[in-house]
Amino acid sequence: MSNPKPLAGRIALVTGASRGLGKAMALALADAGAILALTARDQAALDSVAKVIRDCGGRAEVFLADATSEAAVQSLESEVKARLGPVDILINNAGINIRKPVIEFTLAEWRQVLDTNLTSAFLMCRAFVPHMRGRGYGRVINLTSMMSHISLPGRAAYSASKAGLIGFTKTLALELASDHITVNGISPGPCATEINKPILENPALSQQFISKIPVGRWGKVEEVAALALHLCRDESAFITGTDILIDGGWTAQ
Ligand SMILES: NC(=O)c1ccc[n+]([C@@H]2O[C@H](COP(=O)([O-])OP(=O)(O)OC[C@H]3O[C@@H](n4cnc5c(N)ncnc54)[C@H](OP(=O)(O)O)[C@@H]3O)[C@@H](O)[C@H]2O)c1
Numbered sequence: 001m002s003n004p005k006p007l008a009g010r011i012a013l014v015t016g017a018s019r020g021l022g023k024a025m026a027l028a029l030a031d032a033g034a035i036l037a038l039t040a041r042d043q044a045a046l047d048s049v050a051k052v053i054r055d056c057g058g059r060a061e062v063f064l065a066d067a068t069s070e071a072a073v074q075s076l077e078s079e080v081k082a083r084l085g086p087v088d089i090l091i092n093n094a095g096i097n098i099r100k101p102v103i104e105f106t107l108a109e110w111r112q113v114l115d116t117n118l119t120s121a122f123l124m125c126r127a128f129v130p131h132m133r134g135r136g137y138g139r140v141i142n143l144t145s146m147m148s149h150i151s152l153p154g155r156a157a158y159s160a161s162k163a164g165l166i167g168f169t170k171t172l173a174l175e176l177a178s179d180h181i182t183v184n185g186i187s188p189g190p191c192a193t194e195i196n197k198p199i200l201e202n203p204a205l206s207q208q209f210i211s212k213i214p215v216g217r218w219g220k221v222e223e224v225a226a227l228a229l230h231l232c233r234d235e236s237a238f239i240t241g242t243d244i245l246i247d248g249g250w251t252a253q
Contacts, residue, residue: 005033007033011034017038018041020221033058035058061084114157138179142186144185145158184242186243189248190247219246219247
């Protein structure tokens with residue numbers, strides 16, 4: 001018989017929990033019994049996610065933080081520990097995309113993408129992995145992307161950051177394997193969230209994307225959330241150091 005609350009008693013921290021995939025993963029983990037630490041920069045949006053969780057009988061706390069700031073991540077670590085206790089599950093989901101040709105990128109834009117998508121995961125892991133050590137269970141999930149395996153014109157910074165995140169995932173998995181902490185990437189294909197607004201708002205471009213997806217539609221945030229939940233289960237302890245594509249078959253072509 002399956003356990004309806006497989007994450008009961010676990011504390012899960014999700015970055016970029018204010019909307020999109022982060023929100024969906026936070027709701028799925030809360031539904032599975034986890035206590036949620038929700039973080040991003042938009043207080044009102046985070047409060048509304050926390051309200052949904054509390055209205056369903058769960059527990060969630062909101063922590064405002066810019067995941068690219070070393071000082072903010074250090075304060076986040078002490079605040080989360082003080083208010084909730086040691087984190088068992090860390091989902092590094094905060095991310096942005098700036099789409100333009102390489103020769104048009106400013107250095108500031110390049111750094112903004114790398115800082116948000118890659119360096120933030122390093123800062124968060126350095127702060128929160130010590131919470132997990134020596135406790136027999138830990139989960140780190142990094143939101144990589146289909147664009148770390150393939151690319152498109154205009155995606156240099158994004159692809160570089162996400163491919164780098166896969167390398168980081170593998171190294172950290174090796175460093176933590178003997179501590180029963182798994183570290184994995186989830187590589188979604190196109191999902192209908194704010195990060196894809198420029199595509200979604202352009203019907204011709206949106207159709208062009210759909211035509212490249214063998215299942216013939218955008219991915220659903222709940223589908224990515226279900227995969228994240230699977231990786232958090234006790235039964236997933238042997239899955240580590242890998243990156244799982246969830247892309248409707250795009251990269252199989
Ligand atoms: N949707 C897709 O098709 C897709 C495909 C592959 C990979 N992904 C990856 O999945 C993750 C989530 O994307 P999404 O689709 O849910 O996009 P989204 O709706 O734009 O959400 C991005 C989240 O990141 C947060 N964020 C951005 N910069 C931040 C910063 N400096 N500090 C803290 N939080 C920050 C945002 O919150 P605030 O603005 O409130 O801070 C927001 O909650 C990203 O890493 C993205 O690259 C998405």
